[in-house]
Amino acid sequence: MLLPWEYGVRNLARRPSRTALTLVAIATVVMLVFVVVGFIRGLERSLAVSGDANVVLVYSVNSEENIENSSIAARTPSLLAASLDGTVKRFGVTHVSPELYLGTRVRSEGDTEGLGLVRGVERTAPLVRRSVKLVEGRWPGDGEVIVGRLAAAKLGSSGDALAVGKRIEFEGREWNICGRFAAGGAAYESEVWCRLENLQTQTKRQDLSLVAMLLSPGRLSAEVELFCKERTDLELRAIRETDYYGSLQQHYKPVRILAWFVVLLVSGAGVFAGLNMMYGAVAGRTREIATLQAIGYRRRAILLSLIQEGVLLAAAGSILSGVMALTMLNGLAVRFTMGAFVLRIDSVAILIGCGVGMCLGVVGALPPALKALRAEVATSLRAV
Numbered sequence: 001m002l003l004p005w006e007y008g009v010r011n012l013a014r015r016p017s018r019t020a021l022t023l024v025a026i027a028t029v030v031m032l033v034f035v036v037v038g039f040i041r042g043l044e045r046s047l048a049v050s051g052d053a054n055v056v057l058v059y060s061v062n063s064e065e066n067i068e069n070s071s072i073a074a075r076t077p078s079l080l081a082a083s084l085d086g087t088v089k090r091f092g093v094t095h096v097s098p099e100l101y102l103g104t105r106v107r108s109e110g111d112t113e114g115l116g117l118v119r120g121v122e123r124t125a126p127l128v129r130r131s132v133k134l135v136e137g138r139w140p141g142d143g144e145v146i147v148g149r150l151a152a153a154k155l156g157s158s159g160d161a162l163a164v165g166k167r168i169e170f171e172g173r174e175w176n177i178c179g180r181f182a183a184g185g186a187a188y189e190s191e192v193w194c195r196l197e198n199l200q201t202q203t204k205r206q207d208l209s210l211v212a213m214l215l216s217p218g219r220l221s222a223e224v225e226l227f228c229k230e231r232t233d234l235e236l237r238a239i240r241e242t243d244y245y246g247s248l249q250q251h252y253k254p255v256r257i258l259a260w261f262v263v264l265l266v267s268g269a270g271v272f273a274g275l276n277m278m279y280g281a282v283a284g285r286t287r288e289i290a291t292l293q294a295i296g297y298r299r300r301a302i303l304l305s306l307i308q309e310g311v312l313l314a315a316a317g318s319i320l321s322g323v324m325a326l327t328m329l330n331g332l333a334v335r336f337t338m339g340a341f342v343l344r345i346d347s348v349a350i351l352i353g354c355g356v357g358m359c360l361g362v363v364g365a366l367p368p369a370l371k372a373l374r375a376e377v378a379t380s381l382r383a384v
Helices: 005-014 016-050 076-083 151-155 196-203 222-230 241-251 253-283 286-294 299-329 347-374 377-381
Strands: 055-060 096-108 112-121 133-137 144-148 167-170 173-182 191-195 210-214 236-240 333-336 339-342
Touching: 005 016, 005 299, 016 241, 016 253, 016 299, 016 333, 016 339, 016 347, 055 222, 055 241, 076 096, 076 210, 076 222, 096 151, 096 196, 112 151, 112 196, 144 151, 151 191, 151 333, 151 339, 191 196, 222 236, 236 241, 241 253, 253 347, 286 299, 299 347
Parallel strands: 112 191, 144 173
Antiparallel strands: 055 210, 055 236, 096 112, 096 167, 096 210, 133 173, 144 191, 167 173, 333 339
C-alpha cells in the first residue's frame, strides 16, 4: 500500500524554511544551467543564420579564416563581375558588394569606448546581404553610419548611446548615426556600417577586405573558385558564405564543448547540494519514517513518498527558473569575439534545464532515503 499523495505535499508545508531553502538551491542550479545552455544555443543560432547559400565570399588567400586581415585589390569586384556569368543582375545592377571590414576602437557618447566591428559598404550591400533590414532611419550618407541592433552590446555601451541622431567616433573622425538595422540574428547585427569610400579615406586604404557575390539559384560557386585559381596573380580565395560560417562553428567547437562541460559540473554540484539538503531533511524525520514502518507501510511506499517530495520541489524550482529565464535571460545580448549575440532559451534549453532539475529531485532524494530505511525500526523510534 502506498502513502497518500497528500502526505508528501503536506510534509513540504510543515517545514516551510527548509522547503524554501531547498527550492532556492534547486532553482539556482537550474538557472545556471539555463544561462550556459542559452549561451550555447545563442552562439549556434547566430552562426547558423549568418550564411546565405547563394552568396560567395572572395577574399585574400593569405588571410586564412580571418577576413579582418584580408587585403585584395580594389579592381577585384569589376574583374569578377566581368568574368562570371552566374552573378545576379537586375535592372542593370550587378549584385556584387565590395567591402572593407575591420575591428577598431569605437567611442560613443558618454566616453564609453569598446572594440567594435566596422564594415564599409556600398549601396549594393543590401542586395547581397538579404537578411539585413533597415528598421529605423535611412541609408548612410557622407560622414554617417548605421548600427546593428547588437552593436551597443558589442561596444559595452547603452542602447541610448547608439540611438539615431547620436554621434560616435572611430578612426579619428566623428560619425552621425542615421539609422539602425537588424539581420534576423546574424553576425552583422553587432557591426557598424558606413560608406566604403569614407572608411577608405579615414583608414588611408584603397584596397578591400572582401567581395560578396550573390549567385543565381543553381549556379555553382565552383565557377568563382575556378576563376580564383586561374588568376593566381590576384591571390584570391572563394568560399560559400554558409561554408565560411560553418568553419566558424568548428572554430568555436572547443568553446561549446567547454560550455557543455560546465553544464555537467553545475549539475554535479547541484546533485551534491541536493544530497546535503535531503540528508538534513531526512535526518530530522527518523522517528516519523520508523513510525510509518511500524504501522504497516512498506519501505518501498515510504521511499516513493520521499522521492515524491524531492520531485515536487525540483519541479517547482525548475518551473520558477524556467519562467525567470524566459522573462529575464531570453534575448539578453552578450559580447563575444565574433561580435555579439543573444542568449536563446528555446525548447532545447527548457528541456535540458528542467531535465537537470528533475534529476536533482530524484537523485538527491534516493541516497538519504535509502539510508534512513535501512535503520532498525526499534532503534529509530528511540531516536531524539
